[in-house]
Amino acid sequence: MSNRLELCDVDVGYGARAVVRAASFALGEGEIGCLLGSSGCGKTTLLRAIAGFEPVSSGEIWIHGRRVATPGQMLAPEERRVGMVFQDFALFPHLSVARNIGFGLRHLSRRERRARVASLLELVGLGHTAELFPHQLSGGMQQRVALARAMAPRPEVLLLDEPFSSMDAALREQLAREVREVLKREGVTAVLVTHDQLEAFAMADRIAMLADGTIQQCGSGFSLYHEPVNRLVADFIGQGAFLPATAIDALSVRTELGRIAGTRPHGLALDLPAEVLIRPDDLVDDDASPVRATVVERAYRGAEYLYRLELPSGAEVLCLLPSHHQYAPGAQIGIRLEAKHLVAFARTGVQAASPGSN
């Protein structure tokens, strides 16, 4: 299987100042990938290295069977056939929408160019704006113009740098789904950079989670959420708390909430302290349960309440309950585990993650 985009052991930046280290990542034809991580994790730097704006200090970048970057040598951005959608859209203010979209189509004849621009305007649903200027459009429309402009020359890979960050938070997921649909319809291979996991889940086929300049885990949103490979990923994706645990056999561990069994061996030593990730949706309230917890605080989320509970040992967990089950802070409630996945790590001396983080 040939890869549209492949990063082999890429370092960006030098020595102690390396921003990205040993990043390997590949996307097949028509796949949408995502570089996910908090700000400063190196995701944008990596994207800019793919685009040709940053040199790599080690490793190689391949685009459609062409090596575009090695240490000391890089193909100029204009030679790479990558499209890029910028955070601020970077539309040319002196050109109309149609001429913005046609900017990268100089190699086409006038007629071909006009046809391509028209079909892209159609694709992003902006047919009526061709002669308008960028400042006359809303933010969402500008973004679609930026997308159409980047797609116009049929790039090998389309890069999207936090394309929704300037949008209204409520709109982001919907926009992400719309953009995904456009990309899928055109069969575009794309890489999205974002810090918003919901955006990543809504748009990407495959997510590479970055932290500290390193790709921590690469996989679907589901596997990142339910099968994080380390604490960094577990902490970043979703919410949850870590509870001290002890392995009792190859598949299960014991916590003060009871026994949790996974479907795959957890690989922990039987006699060493471990910790297990409890997601807020892993717990249900059950008056019959022998485990009692005290409500520390609660946050109203509309359909549910998110409770912070203190266990008898003093450890805290998060618990998501339908909002018709109301408990005031200080109340004692019975809780029961209902986890389908086991996420356990050996303890490294660190106490449980502070609940409510992220």
Add this chain to the structure above:
Amino acid sequence: MATATAAEGPADRPQPSPRRDFAGVLTRGAGGRLWAIGTVTLAVLLAVPVLVILGFLLVPSGATWHHLASTVLPDYVANSLLLMLGVTLGTLVGGVGTAWLTSMCRFPGRGFFEWALLLPMAMPAYIIAYTYTGLLDFAGPLQSGLRQLTGWGYGDYWVPEVRSLPGAAVMLSLVLYPYVYLLTRAAFLGQSICVLDVSRTLGNGPWRTFLTVALPLARPAIAAGLSLALMETLADYGTVQYFGVQTFTTGIFRTWYGLGDPAGAAQLAALLLGFILVLITLERYSRRHARYHHTSQRHQAIRRYRLGGWRAAAATLFCALPLLLGFLIPAGQLSVWAVSLADTAYDARFLELVVNTLGLAGLAALLALLLALLLGYGRRLQPSRPVRFAVRLAGLGYAIPGTVIAIGVIIPFAWLDNQVDAWMRATFGVSTGLLLSGTLVALVFGYLVRFLAVSLQSVETGLGKIRPSMDEAARSLGVRPASLLWRVHVPLLRGSLITALLLVFVDVMKELPATLILRPFDFNTLAVRAFELASDERLADSAPAALTIVLAGLIPVILLSRSITGSRHVQPA
């Protein structure tokens, strides 16, 4: 096949054909290395004159220097310092006073004075100097009028001698105060009104608030404006020469032409450069602080104090005075002279002067614009330390007096000519003589060194407003750096580019000392002709040329005043 540790060898990847591999332009970073090399080379070339002069600080001083040092040098230093002191006083009173009145108070004519106070900037100091000489002459309109009115005769009354050091200080102050006015006014308007309000609520009256809050906050801007005015003072040649005040610039001319000692002239120039460097440092230092004072994001509109009665009259008078003395009266006198010559002055010879001047200024402005684009864009492509330093070096010329630059241009050009000549004679037995010195090439090069900073600043300000993502967007769409400049930057920069052209154009038209030294034999410009005629006491004859220069000088003033009035909306109190 995407894993965090994908480690397939390149073997199972389609082998790229060697031709496609790195087939494009190979670059490091986002820009071309060629641009960087070009940028640095150009900048170094433009820095040669200044470096040559600085080099003379290291050359052991010759006999002339000792002669100079023991005779006239103390006078040069003392006169230059006294002149600077006078200009400091004049521009501070005029500039800060008018800035405060127009930005903080309401009085009749405030809106008019706000921009009209810039008009004296259009008046070159040497022109105002000889205009006043004519005005205050024994045969001039003032004294004749006085005699007619009173029946006095020669010696019955006293008129201040304008051709003196204090006179020169007054003349320079009249045309240089706008620098202080402009920057101080911006500082006052930029001050958060809240700070001033706080002072009022703490029990300080308007005057006390001005003295204890507004003025200290504006101090960096005042210092920056003052150092600009003082740089111009040190650069002035026409005024002091005409008034017979011995300063550095006149000394350089005398040593060069009178004593025929290039090294001595260059060493004087180097000393003058030292003074200038102190002022540059002062200006940079003040601006560094100025930046911190403009951090307040929210600007509440200023509520101006309404002045009434005698205060309003005094304010109007205070603002009218510099405008009258610095522009209206001298411009009026020039017009009267120019009209009186209407039949004879505008002949083929005058036309030639105009053509020479416009052609020269246009050429220099265009070249400066091109260079500024190359340098500014080069720095944008490769903002590495050497490139940044080089661009800064290239922009240094503006602070440096035309006299110094002219000497710095002529010495290396003459050396080059001599080298070529010697080599040609040795190899072909042909003498080439002077190829570059004393030609338009040397003159235009001198202008570029001196005025590149003006266009560079316009271009860089304009470029700074174009987000880098614009460049990256264009390049990821397949556009190369050179074509990016034409397809994206130039259209976006149009306004800045026109401004840059106009500013350099006018500066070249006004420039006197560098033109005097570098011009080809028998090549005249309006500025040179006006100065020569005035020096021959043919004041009226010089008026047409002078008036043309003043009119051209109005262009940047109009540009400036438009940006001033458009900049902020102020609600009336």
